[in-house]
Amino acid sequence: MNLDLEKTLEKHNVKPTAMRLLVLQFLLTEKAAMSLTDLENHFDRSDRTTLFRTLKTFAEKEIVHKIDDGTGVTKYALCEEDCHCEIETDLHVHFHCKICNETICFPENKIPYINLPDGFIADDVSLTVTGICNKCNKSL
Amino acid sequence: MNLDLEKTLEKHNVKPTAMRLLVLQFLLTEKAAMSLTDLENHFDRSDRTTLFRTLKTFAEKEIVHKIDDGTGVTKYALCEEDCHCEIETDLHVHFHCKICNETICFPENKIPYINLPDGFIADDVSLTVTGICNKCNKSL
DNA sequence: ATAGGTAATGCAACAGAAGTGCATTATTTT
DNA sequence: AAAATAATGCACTTCTGTTGCATTACCTAT
Numbered sequence: 001m002n003l004d005l006e007k008t009l010e011k012h013n014v015k016p017t018a019m020r021l022l023v024l025q026f027l028l029t030e031k032a033a034m035s036l037t038d039l040e041n042h043f044d045r046s047d048r049t050t051l052f053r054t055l056k057t058f059a060e061k062e063i064v065h066k067i068d069d070g071t072g073v074t075k076y077a078l079c080e081e082d083c084h085c086e087i088e089t090d091l092h093v094h095f096h097c098k099i100c101n102e103t104i105c106f107p108e109n110k111i112p113y114i115n116l117p118d119g120f121i122a123d124d125v126s127l128t129v130t131g132i133c134n135k136c137n138k139s140l
Numbered sequence: 141m142n143l144d145l146e147k148t149l150e151k152h153n154v155k156p157t158a159m160r161l162l163v164l165q166f167l168l169t170e171k172a173a174m175s176l177t178d179l180e181n182h183f184d185r186s187d188r189t190t191l192f193r194t195l196k197t198f199a200e201k202e203i204v205h206k207i208d209d210g211t212g213v214t215k216y217a218l219c220e221e222d223c224h225c226e227i228e229t230d231l232h233v234h235f236h237c238k239i240c241n242e243t244i245c246f247p248e249n250k251i252p253y254i255n256l257p258d259g260f261i262a263d264d265v266s267l268t269v270t271g272i273c274n275k276c277n278k279s280l
Numbered sequence: 281a282t283a284g285g286t287a288a289t290g291c292a293a294c295a296g297a298a299g300t301g302c303a304t305t306a307t308t309t310t
Numbered sequence: 311a312a313a314a315t316a317a318t319g320c321a322c323t324t325c326t327g328t329t330g331c332a333t334t335a336c337c338t339a340t
Contacts, residue, residue, distance in 0.1 A: 015316080048297095049319065050317080054317095068212075109254065109255070116246075124210075127251075130264040190288080193289085
């Protein structure tokens with residue numbers, strides 16, 4: 001189990017420290033995207049800065065992708081296998097539930113091609129749907 | 141000129157105070173979306189809170205729409221005539237230039253329909269393209 | 281016109297997230 | 311084991327967004 005986590009980090013040229021393995025494991029078990037504060041609350045013993053830089057490193061090495069769900073709080077979710085965060089191939093839709101406040105990935109829902117006016121170059125696209133998720137919908 | 145501005149506000153049930161007219165006029169002259177800080181810098185004499193609440197009121201009364209361009213700073217742009225910020229009809233693509241940091245609307249580019257899994261309800265959609273705008277592209 | 285009520289404004293202060301600098305600890309290399 | 315490099319933890323700062331409260335402007339009814 002731990003060996004798999006270590007391999008994952010090493011594959012992305014990230015040294016497998018204890019903290020990084022814990023964060024990676026946590027992200028694996030959580031289906032929803034996690035904010036820095038979420039991590040901070042889960043890892044009582046660790047410093048916010050360390051978690052902040054861990055997420056930053058993970059994002060740079062394409063282990064996680066940053067998600068802006070419109071709440072003003074950046075969230076992070078594990079990338080899919082062989083994801084390189086490429087526009088047109090890797091970027092997918094995110095859903096933010098305004099009731100439970102969870103943000104989840106729809107990896108099957110790739111973002112459609114956006115036709116821009118002449119002279120505009122696209123590097124990145126973000127598509128976030130806000131509403132009510134299936135779990136909260138049932139509880140209504 | 142001022143009469144038009146007043147009419148606009150009154151049409152949306154917003155009392156046309158001096159500050160509100162100035163903010164509306166400023167938003168009309170600026171093509172790019174404006175942040176609270178942008179307004180604050182432009183109106184040296186006015187308080188941040190007043191501008192904040194002016195924008196809040198404008199957004200509630202559908203005079204402007206809030207834009208989350210991924211920078212972490214909320215920006216505001218005038219709605220189009222007869223916009224009711226309805227999903228499927230009014231929501232359009234936004235573009236954020238990572239060089240000049242400007243965020244602009246593409247009102248002709250409506251956001252395509254997103255097919256969600258069963259049980260999910262969509263209230264709002266945000267689609268932001270990040271890259272290089274036509275002006276900055278020329279200067280390269 | 282004026283008194284009373286409502287709405288808008290301005291000041292102060294706070295909260296939360298993001299980020300930086302620096303000292304300390306751990307890890308790797310020689 | 312010593313030196314170099316990387317990771318961590320603490321303190322502090324900045325920026326944005328927000329609220330409470332007192333004051334000012336505005337509108338309405340008598």
